[in-house]
Amino acid sequence: MLEKQQKMSNEVKGFYLYGVCSALKLERSREDIEMIEGIDSAEKAFFAPYKDIRAVVSEVSLEEFGSEEIERKAKEDLQWIKDKASRHDEVIKAAIKIDGDSLAIIPMKFGTIFKTKKNLADSLEKNYLRFKELFETLKGREEWSMKIYLKLRLLENGIKKTSVVIKEKSKELCSMPAGRTYFLEKEIDEMAAAEAKKSVSGYISVFLEKIKLLAEEAKENKILEKEITQKSEPMIFNGAFLVKKEKVDEFQKEIQKLRAEYEKIGFVFELSGPWPPYNFV
Missing domain, CATH: 3.30.70 (Alpha-Beta Plaits)
Incomplete structure (x- = not known):
């Protein structure tokens, strides 16, 4: 002792x-x-x-x-x-x-x-x-974190239903013998996957355009790998927002609107905060 x-x-x-x-x-x-x-x-x-x-x-x-x-x-x-x-x-x-x-x-x-x-x-x-x-x-400001994850298969399925080119390809399947559909189905899957990946940046731009209107400052952070997030879906956006306290409710409601509109096609929004403002010092 x-x-x-x-x-x-x-x-x-x-x-x-x-x-x-x-x-x-x-x-x-x-x-x-x-x-x-x-x-x-x-x-x-x-x-x-x-x-x-x-x-x-x-x-x-x-x-x-x-x-x-x-x-x-x-x-x-x-x-x-x-x-x-x-x-x-x-x-x-x-x-x-x-x-x-x-x-x-x-x-x-x-x-x-x-x-x-x-x-x-x-x-x-x-x-x-x-x-x-x-x-x-x-x-009078708070830092809020927003991360977006993507259920890629859900987005691809939505594209198959809305893409004119893919819908035309899908019609061909109806007239083909069962044994010959495999390669065309694979081609359709690849087309949907390519279009989905190409569309992601456009969607993120739309999201940020709406959210940044309610924030004083915004900062994009490094995308985290699945090993860190422990989620099955890949992260496609990781950002921090400095928001006036009187606008926090409106900011949160805007995220809720995005959830209601876009989660059904594969985008998962994760909002957390307030945090100490590490990203803005």
Whole structure:
């Protein structure tokens, strides 16, 4: 026990930065933030104020959370990375809820660590004006994520019913002997598949044209593979939208309209949020 205490006392600590937010109501919320468990479960989160902003931080062991150690765990212990990244997000969400108003928070990427308080203070000073600009951009706005998946077979079947060329080909099947239809059926399937794939970008453009009217900013992100999404359908769009709070209901209703109109032909819409605005900082 004594050996463990000595090890803990000798441990070099750093400061893990979750995000930066306004310093308004700092005294009222100081105790609230100190109830939140940090990314290192042995430490609580706290505010590190600078002028009229505050950093949301907690102490961490540099032995466990050093950049080299995080890189090693990213290769060897993905579950640790997932758990800590999830805790990172939870702390940011908890910090947002403390003030209970339209608090803007600038989230930091996972693994942002400073070795000393001075390093942290220097970073806040250096980026102060940039942070103030971002507060104005993010104030009263929320980030929403929309992913679209495609049931390709459903879209292909719809094309077979609407394509003039394919319908003409299909008529030929009726006059052919049963044993000779295979190659024509295969040709029809290939034509429908090609037309379906060609039409996807056009559909996405239509969707975005409607959705972007209700968003302040939009950003397209990398398409995720099935191994990551754990879905049977391929992802065809992955985007983030910065939406004014007063327009969120209208934004959600527009997604619902798209679902009602396009899910029957194969497009699956997945809306989630609000999220910390990682995509707009």
